Amino acid sequence: MKIVETIQEMRKWSEEQKCDGEKIIFVPTMxxxxxxxxxxxxxxxxxxxKLVLSIYVNPTQFAPGEDFEKYPKNLETxxxxxxxxxxxxxxxxxxxxxxxxxxxxxxEVEKITNMLCGKARPSHFKGVTTVVAKLxxxxxxxxxxxxxxxxxxxxIIKRMAQDxxxxxxIIGYPIVRENxxxxxxxxxxxxNHNERIAAASINKSxxxxxKMIEDGETxxxxxxxxxxxxxxxxxxxxxxxxxxxxPQTLEDVDKITRPALIAIAAFVGKARLIDNLHLK
Amino acid sequence: MKIVETIQEMRKWSEEQKCDGEKIIFVPTMxxxxxxxxxxxxxxxxxxxKLVLSIYVNPTQFAPGEDFEKYPKNLETxxxxxxxxxxxxxxxxxxxxxxxxxxxxxxEVEKITNMLCGKARPSHFKGVTTVVAKLxxxxxxxxxxxxxxxxxxxxIIKRMAQDxxxxxxIIGYPIVRENxxxxxxxxxxxxNHNERIAAASINKSxxxxxKMIEDGETxxxxxxxxxxxxxxxxxxxxxxxxxxxxPQTLEDVDKITRPALIAIAAFVGKARLIDNLHLK
Numbered sequence: 354m355k356i357v358e359t360i361q362e363m364r365k366w367s368e369e370q371k372c373d374g375e376k377i378i379f380v381p382t383m384x385x386x387x388x389x390x391x392x393x394x395x396x397x398x399x400x401x402x403k404l405v406l407s408i409y410v411n412p413t414q415f416a417p418g419e420d421f422e423k424y425p426k427n428l429e430t431x432x433x434x435x436x437x438x439x440x441x442x443x444x445x446x447x448x449x450x451x452x453x454x455x456x457x458x459x460x461e462v463e464k465i466t467n468m469l470c471g472k473a474r475p476s477h478f479k480g481v482t483t484v485v486a487k488l489x490x491x492x493x494x495x496x497x498x499x500x501x502x503x504x505x506x507x508x509i510i511k512r513m514a515q516d517x518x519x520x521x522x523i524i525g526y527p528i529v530r531e532n533x534x535x536x537x538x539x540x541x542x543x544x545n546h547n548e549r550i551a552a553a554s555i556n557k558s559x560x561x562x563x564k565m566i567e568d569g570e571t572x573x574x575x576x577x578x579x580x581x582x583x584x585x586x587x588x589x590x591x592x593x594x595x596x597x598x599x600p601q602t603l604e605d606v607d608k609i610t611r612p613a614l615i616a617i618a619a620f621v622g623k624a625r626l627i628d629n630l631h632l633k
Numbered sequence: 634m635k636i637v638e639t640i641q642e643m644r645k646w647s648e649e650q651k652c653d654g655e656k657i658i659f660v661p662t663m664x665x666x667x668x669x670x671x672x673x674x675x676x677x678x679x680x681x682x683k684l685v686l687s688i689y690v691n692p693t694q695f696a697p698g699e700d701f702e703k704y705p706k707n708l709e710t711x712x713x714x715x716x717x718x719x720x721x722x723x724x725x726x727x728x729x730x731x732x733x734x735x736x737x738x739x740x741e742v743e744k745i746t747n748m749l750c751g752k753a754r755p756s757h758f759k760g761v762t763t764v765v766a767k768l769x770x771x772x773x774x775x776x777x778x779x780x781x782x783x784x785x786x787x788x789i790i791k792r793m794a795q796d797x798x799x800x801x802x803i804i805g806y807p808i809v810r811e812n813x814x815x816x817x818x819x820x821x822x823x824x825n826h827n828e829r830i831a832a833a834s835i836n837k838s839x840x841x842x843x844k845m846i847e848d849g850e851t852x853x854x855x856x857x858x859x860x861x862x863x864x865x866x867x868x869x870x871x872x873x874x875x876x877x878x879x880p881q882t883l884e885d886v887d888k889i890t891r892p893a894l895i896a897i898a899a900f901v902g903k904a905r906l907i908d909n910l911h912l913k
Contacts, residue, residue, distance in 0.1 A: 360798060457744050458762075458796035463737040482738075483797075490798040516738035517763075518640060518770040 354436045356428075356443045360451075360491050363444045367405075367493045376402030379494030381485060384408035384445075385425040385539035386434050389529040393498045394438035396526050405492050406435050407444040409451065413459075414480030420623075425542055444492060451487065460486040462509045462516070468603035469505045469616050470627065473593050481506055482513050489519055496522045500529075502536045504614060504629045505603060528628070530556065540624040547588070548622040554587030555617055559630040562615055566632060571609045573597040584619060593618035593625065600631060634716045636708075636723045640731075640771050643724045647685075647773045656682030659774030661765060664688035664725075665705040665819035666714050669809040673778045674718035676806050685772050686715050687724040689731065693739075694760030700903075705822055724772060731767065740766040742789045742796070748883035749785045749896050750907065753873050761786055762793050769799055776802045780809075782816050784894060784909045785883060808908070810836065820904040827868070828902040834867030835897055839910040842895055846912060851889045853877040864899060873898035873905065880911060 357363045370377055378397040382390050386408075397404045408431055415421035428445060435443055459479055465471075466478040489497065499507045507525045514523050529537045534556035535549075544552055558580040565576055577595045584592055598605050600614040609632070616629040637643045650657055658677040662670050666688075677684045688711055695701035708725060715723055739759055745751075746758040769777065779787045787805045794803050809817045814836035815829075824832055838860040845856055857875045864872055878885050880894040889912070896909040 364798075364800060455792075456796055458740065458742045458793050460738065460740050460766075460797070463739065465737065486740075487796075487798050490800070512735075513738050516736050516767075517740070518644075518767050520644060520770070 354432070354440055354443065356432065356445060358446055358450070360446060363442070363446075363491050364493075366442060367491075370403050371493065376400065376496070377405060377492065377494045378402050379405045379407070379488070379492050379497045381407045381409075381488050381497065381499075383410045383424065383539065384431050385427065385542070386431045387529075387537045387539060387541075389500050389502060389537035391434060391438055392529045393500055393526050394435065394440060396524070397496070397498050398439045400496055402495065403441045404439060405442045405444060405494065406440045407446075407488055407492065409444075409446055409484070409488075411451070411480055411484040412448060413452070413483055414477050416474060416476055419474075420540070420543075425539055444488075451484070459483045460513060460517070462512050465505070465509055465512060465603050468598065469594060469596055470618055471505070473618065473625075478506070478509055482509060485510055486513065486517070486519075489514075489521060494521055496524060498524045498526055501525045501631070502528045502538065502627065502629070504600075504616060504631065508601065508603065534560065536626070536628045538624075538626060540626065543624040544622050548624075551587040551589050552621045552624075552626055554584050554589065555619055555626060555628045557587075558583035559615055559617065559628060563630055563632065566609055573605070573607050573609060576609070576615070580615070580617065584617070589619050589621050591620040593620060634712070634720055634723065636712065636725060638724075638726055638730070640726065643722070643726075643771050644773075646722060647771070650683050651773065656680065656776070657685060657772065657774045658682050659685045659687070659768070659772050659777045661687045661689075661768050661777065661779075663690045663704065663819065664711050665707065665822070666711045667809075667817045667819060667821075669780050669782065669817035671714060671718055672809050673780055673806050674715065674720060676804070677776070677778050678719045680776055682775070683721045684719060685722045685724060685774065686720045687726075687768055687772065689724075689726055689764070689768075691731070691760055691764040692728060693732070693763055694757050696754060696756055699754075700820070700823075705819055724768075731764070739763045740793060740797070742792050745785070745789055745792060745883050748878065749874060749876055750898055751785070753898065753905075758786070758789050762789060765790055766793065766797070766799075769794075769801060774801055776804060778804045778806055781805045781911065782808045782818065782907065782909070784880075784896060784911065788881065788883065814840065816906070816908045818904075818906060820906065823904040824902050828904075831867040831869050832901045832904075832906055834864050834869060835899055835906060835908045837867075838863035839895055839897065839908060843910055843912065846889055853885070853887050853889060856889070856895070860895070860897065864897070869899050869901050871900040873900060 380393045460482045533553040660673045740762045813833040898907045
């Protein structure tokens, strides 16, 4: 397994693979790998070809005051995990490689970035789409795989790829969870013992909502208010949003009569945690 | 010569060329071809490989009230001219092919788009970079050629390609002029006889400015005010801007001590005309 730090070297490697007729499968991450990321890599391996993992904590997707500075970093542990998953190349550039002096170009998806997490983090997705567009141009993947925990991000990346005519298949892969249902996240490391216990209520509330819908409830307000009480009862003091939305437009729905997304963001200790359930 | 109207067919053709080891040279235009465009195509031919011309009047770079609706269109004449220049493929998509329902992604270069023409046309360059990014992803050129008449556009496209790590060489090609010095433009068609005569004063003022600088004048204000009187004396009633700027940052300079750009935009009849001179 190779670790590549420069854009030039990464590009050269990808070009060589293309010339050899190899397909390139790409999993972009911010590192601090957990079982969720590894599931994306294992899924990637199934598509054959060469597997590229990027590890880059992208400054443009963090607002001032967010956790950019303290975001967990451990390239050594990450590399060992990646190698065991059969990664061919880790692309791990430095910030001045990705955003040199004079940098001023951004890629922005408009409407769907204003929903859900976009309300609390207004510049977040602009940073995400910009860095992903850059990474796509550098790595030149045929397939890119994203986790469904960041469901909105997945919808936005698909939209960007389609709108900008990027010839890349975007695959969303199911959420991987801890035993008590908590969605795996690099930010779970920020939680203390009690917060970690309380955090499980987020997924518990989603499972309760699913049961309500299976039992015939279609009123979104009733479901949202049930989710709210479950999370509040766990001791989590601050919910960012609970939304039942159309999975494409991400606009709220009042009545659940067709496939819908239930998405939650809550602040638990120093972490902002998200989770969702895609009702088919 | 092939005329291709769908993204899918264009993409397929480009992929085949790449597989055959052919280089792709690309000249994006809005059609209404004149000698300026043809000079770009002839320059393109010199680089070998396959030559692609796009003809697409891009709605997102026109503001409401601008000349999108009446922009000159003549695919038949354009095709004949292109064929004589050795074009291999004309890519001429329809609007619903480029911006289907639900479209919402834009590419934006920030600082340098606020200068010069960006002040009078605040959303123009966002439309330009978006469509060019799309065209680059569809056509997949190795080299793209732009005219230096739209000098700011050229600087912006270079910035975008560099910032977003597009692996494309961007070439700027010198302005082609009428006998009296007027820069060729599809919009010159909007001018009546008297306006056409007056329009020549724009380039005349640039040549006078060049002479002043060669004779030792370094004060930008003095040069700008000389340019202004020449254009006003010709009967052109409305100058948008006259700027002496750094050719990279496009910021105004006070004293001409290093390479500078003199750029002008003026309204002549129904046309907004631009011209520039790049002082080495």
